[in-house]
Amino acid sequence: MRWPRATAPAWITHAGFLACALLAGTVYSLATTGVRATIYMLVVVLSVGLFGQALLSGHLTHRRPWLLAIGGLALLLVDHVLWPYWIVDGHLGRAEGRPADLLMAAAHGLFLAGAALAVRRRMSADAGGIVDAAMFGVCAGGAMWVWVFEPHLPATATPVGQAQMLVDVLVLSGVTGCLLRMAVAATGAARGTIAYLLLTVVLTAAALTVGALGGPHRGAWSGVLMLVAFLTIAAAAVHPGAPAVVEPQAVVERAAGRFRLAWLGAALSVNPAIATVQGLRGESTGADLPIATLLVIPLVLTRFRQLTRQRERAESVLAHQASHDELTDLVNRRRIMSGIDQALTGPYDVIVLLCDLDGFKPVNDHHGHAAGDEVLRTVANRLVTVAGPDREVGRLGGDEFLVLCRGGTDAEITALRERIRATVRLPIELPGGPVEVGVTIGAARATAGRGLDGATLIARADAEMYAGKPARMRSAA
DSSP states (O other), rough: SSSOOOOTTTTHHHHHHHHHHHHHHHEEEEEHHHHHHHHHHHHHHHHHHHHHHHTTTTTSSHHHHHHHHHHHHHHHHHHHHHHHTTTTTTTSSSSSOOHHHHHHHHHHHHHHHHHHHHHHHTTGGGGHHHHHHHHHHHHHHHIIIOOOOGGGGOOOHHHHHHHHHHHHHHHHHHHHHHHHHHHHHOOTTTHHHHHHHHHHHHHHHHHHHHHHHTTTTTTHHHHHHHHHHHHHHHHHHTTTHHHHHHHOOOOOOOOHHHHHHHHHHHTTTHHHHHHHHHHHOOOOTHHHHHHHHHHHHHHHHHHHHHHHHHHHHHHHHHHHHHBTTTTTTTTTTHHHHHHHHHHTTSSEEEEEEEEEEESSSHHHHHHHHHHHHHHHHHHHHHHHHHHHSSEEEEETTTEEEEEESSSOOOHHHHHHHHHHHHHHHHHHTTTTTOBBBBEEEEEEEEEEEEEEOOHHHHHHHHHHHHHHHHHHHHHHO
């Protein structure tokens, strides 16, 4: 098997990353401008090569998220080939709106799309938590933009550049929130890869921040941070835990309680609160905060949709539990009685077949109650199969079942009774060996419109069923 592989020890990845990061960072910081551009190119090519090797070797499964990520790396490579001195000369984070800025933003967009696919697959059981984390991240990004980036924008910043950089900051913040959520819930080998991916986003955001602050040697610091970010995403791809990152994780989504909703409300209030403070101070708010708020709206709508579906699922489960037997999943006594009363108001005759199992008690006595439960489930499935889709089968309780027929001739009902007897008598395989149970059936017919209720109809079927029981069973009763 070619390297990398999932069985390799993780320390190899960690050691290689640290060695490359220290070497590249040290040489870059001490080199001249021309050499820095060359070092940057070598690191980008190394990262793309390692990522490509991980894809070609089959190390990275569910390849679509990883293909989007390597597409982002390829865009960054093109960016550096076309403008090799853009980061070296300190243009990163200056919101100048140059093609290099836009190309980097497009690369970050591909990273976002890849991360979204990976998160969607891995955290499908915690979709609400992921959306919440993304909202927190985007709202925090809006605050960072107002307090960190916007006050330090140079005179050369353009409206297009500011909008592009704002979106970039919000995207990075949203991805950071999602990855933090994944990191908290991560278990096993996936933790290392998620940590590297999180470090990639944090380093990229830090490089933008250093460039935006406009301090001395910003080109050197931004370049070092971006170099290490490239190495971290390459380390994430070759880490042994990379295949596990896109595998679904069993995380149960929690209901959005009051505390969690309060935090969401506070997060969503950040941008309006900042705009209000700026307005009271007489400061110009511009279009930045409205753009940030617009980016939050799809997340809010997605979260509301999730909460609505969660509530609908809960209501559906409760309704099912209220009308169905927990053991056999057949309709329970209340539901079948309601069905009989409703059928009696219709145009067809109503026939009920009351089925009581013979020989069920010895199964419980000799094999245990778990075996008895399995017998009841098997009989329930057989009754549903024999009855067909036009008849309703319910469990009245214990080992008593009822089949509700809307219409049918005496010959058809007699044939149905025989099929039920023959099917129920078939052996049932249990861990302790096969067992057999019989069934005694009592039938009762009611003509529509005669004023007969369901309880009376069942009582008649019960009397016939009891009369048909073997003599020894009647005496035992």
